[in-house]
Amino acid sequence: MTPNPYLFIVIFxxxxxxxxxxxxxxxxxxxRFFQPPKPGAQxxxxxxxxxxxxxxxxxxxRSQYYLYAIIFLIFDVEAIFLVxxxxxxxxxxxxxxxxxxVFLLLLIEGLVWAWGKGCLNWAR
Amino acid sequence: MSEIDEALRxxxxxxxxxxxSMQELYNWGRKNSIWPLQFGLACCAIEMIATAASRxxxxxxxxxxxxxxxxxxxxxxxxxxxxxKMAPQIVRLYNQMPDxxxxxxxxxxAISGGPFKQGYNVLKGIDRYIPVDVYIPGCPPRPEAxxxxxxxxxxxxxxxxxxxxxxxxxxxxxxxxxxPVPSFGEHDxxxxxxxxxxxxxxxxxxx
Numbered sequence: 001m002t003p004n005p006y007l008f009i010v011i012f013x014x015x016x017x018x019x020x021x022x023x024x025x026x027x028x029x030x031x032r033f034f035q036p037p038k039p040g041a042q043x044x045x046x047x048x049x050x051x052x053x054x055x056x057x058x059x060x061x062r063s064q065y066y067l068y069a070i071i072f073l074i075f076d077v078e079a080i081f082l083v084x085x086x087x088x089x090x091x092x093x094x095x096x097x098x099x100x101x102v103f104l105l106l107l108i109e110g111l112v113w114a115w116g117k118g119c120l121n122w123a124r
Numbered sequence: 125m126s127e128i129d130e131a132l133r134x135x136x137x138x139x140x141x142x143x144x145s146m147q148e149l150y151n152w153g154r155k156n157s158i159w160p161l162q163f164g165l166a167c168c169a170i171e172m173i174a175t176a177a178s179r180x181x182x183x184x185x186x187x188x189x190x191x192x193x194x195x196x197x198x199x200x201x202x203x204x205x206x207x208x209k210m211a212p213q214i215v216r217l218y219n220q221m222p223d224x225x226x227x228x229x230x231x232x233x234a235i236s237g238g239p240f241k242q243g244y245n246v247l248k249g250i251d252r253y254i255p256v257d258v259y260i261p262g263c264p265p266r267p268e269a270x271x272x273x274x275x276x277x278x279x280x281x282x283x284x285x286x287x288x289x290x291x292x293x294x295x296x297x298x299x300x301x302x303x304p305v306p307s308f309g310e311h312d313x314x315x316x317x318x319x320x321x322x323x324x325x326x327x328x329x330x331x
Contacts, residue, residue: 034286035223035294038301042219048193050213050220 067119070110078107147286154198154224155186155281158274161197161217162190166204168231168264175267185274194220199277201270202256205233205240206247208313212305218254219302223294226281228273229256232263239263252317254303 031037047053085092085100092100114120128145136143144152164172175182182188191197194217206214218225229250232238237248250256257280258273265273284292293299303321306313 036297038223038294038297040219040302042216042302042305043222045220048195048217048220050194050217052216 067114071114071119074107074111074114078104150286151282151284155278157189158185158187158199158226158277158281159189159191159197160187160199160201161194161221162192163217164203165206165210166231166233168203168234171264171267172201172203172230172270175270180267180271182271182274185271185278187274194218195222197221198224199226199228200254201228201230202234202250203230204264205238206250207245208247208308209245211247211250211253211313212307214250215253215303215305219305223301224292225294226257226277227254228258228260228270228277230260230270230273231265232261235259235261247313252322253306255321 045053081100081103128143128148133143164170174180176188176190187199194200198221200214200218200221202214218227227250229235233240233246234250237243237246240246241248251259258276260269260273262269286292286295294301303318304315306315306318308314
């Protein structure tokens with residue numbers, strides 16, 4: 001008689017449950033009979049680098065940060081596309097050339113827009 | 125739980141029966157898996173790193189697992205000069221370590237301020253705020269000295285009792301697990317020392 005092919009999964013789940021439960025049970029028994037728990041404000045603190053945490057964890061990022069995302073796209077992501085474009089420049093068909101030009105134009109348009117908006121001015 | 129009679133143990137061992145007690149088993153496991161907290165303060169930390177590296181190899185004593193989190197550490201090696209700016213952080217890290225926890229005060233600076241004792245910003249010994257188990261003199265102590273301190277700590281752990289009036293601190297509900305963190309005062313840390321912990325040796329001068 002062949003065992004059910006899913007039997008080993010059941011065994012696996014059983015072992016996966018029992019294996020972590022044994023140390024937890026032992027720790028609980030140890031705490032119950034020998035070691036008294038000693039919780040404290042600092043021991044239970046969330047941050048564990050020795051410095052007290054300041055403020056709330058649920059903070060909001062200002063929506064003005066979208067400017068950084070746009071300028072990052074223009075200067076950083078564009079460079080990644082420009083390098084393979086420059087390498088394959090001579091062998092490109094016309095369609096691919098026009099496509100990359102459109103892409104560049106879109107990014108340049110973004111740059112012109114950011115320039116006009118004054119994002120590139122050094123903040124004083 | 126109680127101590128085993130040595131003669132009886134030897135007699136049984138001769139017959140091929142190995143007996144132990146819960147206390148011995150517990151301490152044997154603890155003393156051979158001391159995980160230090162990974163942090164160094166000054167040049168003593170370089171010696172601590174050398175102790176952990178292959179030449180001196182603290183792994184032989186079960187202490188190679190330097191934990192970057194106090195939650196997983198058993199031993200705090202205060203390796204180097206403790207500035208007054210750093211002292212509250214060290215006490216807080218000590219407080220965040222789970223029981224049982226031990227402290228090795230490594231080097232002259234951690235013991236007493238060492239060569240920088242006169243400095244306005246140097247704490248004159250970490251034992252002013254947290255209880256220290258082993259002191260290592262030296263400036264800096266050699267890795268062998270740290271290994272010796274480690275073995276001394278293992279000896280201490282091995283001798284700790286599980287029950288009774290003289291049991292280990294972490295098993296006694298009356299013993300504190302956290303110590304007050306000093307704050308920055310106008311000129312010095314407030315308080316300058318925790319009197320419940322700090323018991324300096326009395327110097328008796330002969331006139």
